[in-house]
Amino acid sequence: MMFDAAPNSLPPRPGVGYKAKHFNDIMANAGPVGWLEIHAENYMGMGGRPLAQLRHLSGKFPFSVHGVGLSIGGEGRLDADHLVRLKTLCDWLNPASFSEHLAWSSHDNAFLNDLLPLPYTAKTVLRVADHIDQVQSSLGRQMLLENPSSYLEFAESDMSETNFLAEIAARTGCGLLLDVNNVFVSATNLGYSPQGYIDAYPLEHVGEIHLGGHDEDADETGAPLLIDSHGAEVVDPVWALLEYTLAKSGPKPLLIEWDTDVPAWSVLFEKAKRADAALRVLA
Amino acid sequence: MMTTQSEFRTALLDPMRAAPAGLRNPDGAQATKRFDVYRNNVAASLTDALETAFPVVDKLVGKDFFRAMAGLYLRAHPPNDPLLMFYGAAMRHSYHAADATPITPDALAALAPDTLPLVTFGFAPSVFVIPSRYPIHSIWWANTHGGNIAKTAQAVLITRPEFDPAVDALTPAQATVTQSLMSGTQLGEALKHGGAGFDLGPLLDLLLSRNALISLKT
Numbered sequence: 001m002m003f004d005a006a007p008n009s010l011p012p013r014p015g016v017g018y019k020a021k022h023f024n025d026i027m028a029n030a031g032p033v034g035w036l037e038i039h040a041e042n043y044m045g046m047g048g049r050p051l052a053q054l055r056h057l058s059g060k061f062p063f064s065v066h067g068v069g070l071s072i073g074g075e076g077r078l079d080a081d082h083l084v085r086l087k088t089l090c091d092w093l094n095p096a097s098f099s100e101h102l103a104w105s106s107h108d109n110a111f112l113n114d115l116l117p118l119p120y121t122a123k124t125v126l127r128v129a130d131h132i133d134q135v136q137s138s139l140g141r142q143m144l145l146e147n148p149s150s151y152l153e154f155a156e157s158d159m160s161e162t163n164f165l166a167e168i169a170a171r172t173g174c175g176l177l178l179d180v181n182n183v184f185v186s187a188t189n190l191g192y193s194p195q196g197y198i199d200a201y202p203l204e205h206v207g208e209i210h211l212g213g214h215d216e217d218a219d220e221t222g223a224p225l226l227i228d229s230h231g232a233e234v235v236d237p238v239w240a241l242l243e244y245t246l247a248k249s250g251p252k253p254l255l256i257e258w259d260t261d262v263p264a265w266s267v268l269f270e271k272a273k274r275a276d277a278a279l280r281v282l283a
Numbered sequence: 284m285m286t287t288q289s290e291f292r293t294a295l296l297d298p299m300r301a302a303p304a305g306l307r308n309p310d311g312a313q314a315t316k317r318f319d320v321y322r323n324n325v326a327a328s329l330t331d332a333l334e335t336a337f338p339v340v341d342k343l344v345g346k347d348f349f350r351a352m353a354g355l356y357l358r359a360h361p362p363n364d365p366l367l368m369f370y371g372a373a374m375r376h377s378y379h380a381a382d383a384t385p386i387t388p389d390a391l392a393a394l395a396p397d398t399l400p401l402v403t404f405g406f407a408p409s410v411f412v413i414p415s416r417y418p419i420h421s422i423w424w425a426n427t428h429g430g431n432i433a434k435t436a437q438a439v440l441i442t443r444p445e446f447d448p449a450v451d452a453l454t455p456a457q458a459t460v461t462q463s464l465m466s467g468t469q470l471g472e473a474l475k476h477g478g479a480g481f482d483l484g485p486l487l488d489l490l491l492s493r494n495a496l497i498s499l500k501t
Binding site for chain 1: 288291292296307308312318321364443
């Protein structure tokens with residue numbers, strides 16, 4: 001079912017993942033930061049400081065609400081209570097964008113707090129598309145779907161991730177959130193070209209780009225194994241992949257994603273300036 | 284070869300079990316260490332969530348013991364919804380509770396003395412009482428601020444004067460009276476639960492100063 005509500009409207013500028021400890025810094029001088037992203041699940045309380053801060057900030061910045069717990073790739077039904085909580089938050093905050101992951105995180109009443117992988121087959125296309133239809137009609141908004149970091153493959157997969165995402169976008173009318181760090185991590189781990197992935201990716205559907213850090217390890221054969229951490233510097237090859245992508249896609253809303261070991265505001269500010277420069281050379 | 288999410292989940296939470304057979308390394312071999320990335324992510328992130336929720340327990344039993352216990356606990360009792368901000372203690376429920384406007388001492392002072400026993404109070408949604416047989420307030424205080432541990436039972440009152448939860452000690456009698464008031468009992472009746480010689484003044488001062496009371500009816 002194609003969804004035809006207004007698409008996401010984040011500006012094609014740098015954004016940062018919002019953390020409560022940066023509230024005063026952001027209100028004082030946000031520099032090139034043009035929008036903020038929050039994890040939906042951290043703002044599902046009834047009041048107090050978290051919602052009071054959003055009330056202040058939403059007068060100054062467009063928001064992106066990024067869900068990490070809906071389990072869109074799950075075999076079972078979506079959690080109806082959680083969908084209601086997301087709708088309550090989106091109706092209250094009226095964000096410029098809502099996004100979630102191509103992954104599952106809940107099964108049999110257990111929430112596993114990780115973005116777990118799914119095989120890419122005709123059957124899983126139908127399941128994910130059904131879930132996205134349900135999200136978009138419940139929220140009354142278009143959503144963006146983010147590509148995962150992959151560490152392994154499924155024997156049963158018979159289509160590429162880029163074809164899978166293109167098929168989902170075509171069926172549901174959802175947009176895509178392109179995480180270039182995830183592309184770099186998956187390409188390194190599974191042994192393909194990250195530029196080749198971008199060449200095959202349906203860039204016309206991209207509503208937002210994520211840029212984050214990863215950790216380095218190796219598998220039992222000594223092959224490199226990169227692990228998505230959201231807790232480290234963005235490495236130069238990922239900046240290069242970003243520039244490669246932007247040259248093909250044009251300017252897009254660009255998020256500096258840093259969720260663990262969150263640095264001082266001045267560090268994020270510098271990253272946002274670098275992202276801003278990458279966007280400005282396109283103008 | 285199909286891999287079901289049920290098979291994936293079972294292997295995730297059981298480190299003794301082999302990785303599902305339908306998962307592959309890029310060279311086509313069956314994935315083992317690569318599956319462990321997901322195992323580690325799940326165990327580490329849920330253990331971190333428990334550590335954030337129980338900092339004093341973490342300090343009391345030591346980090347190694349806490350993480351080992353947390354590993355056993357989260358495998359037996361994984362959270363059942365994505366709201367990890369509520370995984371654990373009352374202080375976190377208080378932090379995220381709905382806002383409410385408190386009453387002022389004047390509202391009480393304005394009452395005719397003979398109506399006082401008939402008063403019922405509304406409490407802010409951020410208020411919690413935790414009764415205990417142990418001196419839990421001083422155990423918490425000694426491990427967050429220092430000092431000695433009391434010898435007698437204590438209850439804890441959690442409130443949220445503005446944005447940050449406050450933690451105060453209550454005597455067992457104060458806790459009983461507060462719980463009674465929170466369940467809607469009239470003041471005169473609630474005081475009987477405090478026992479002979481119960482002094483309402485200090486409790487009422489505390490509740491008012493912590494913005495715990497939001498309405499009163501006679």
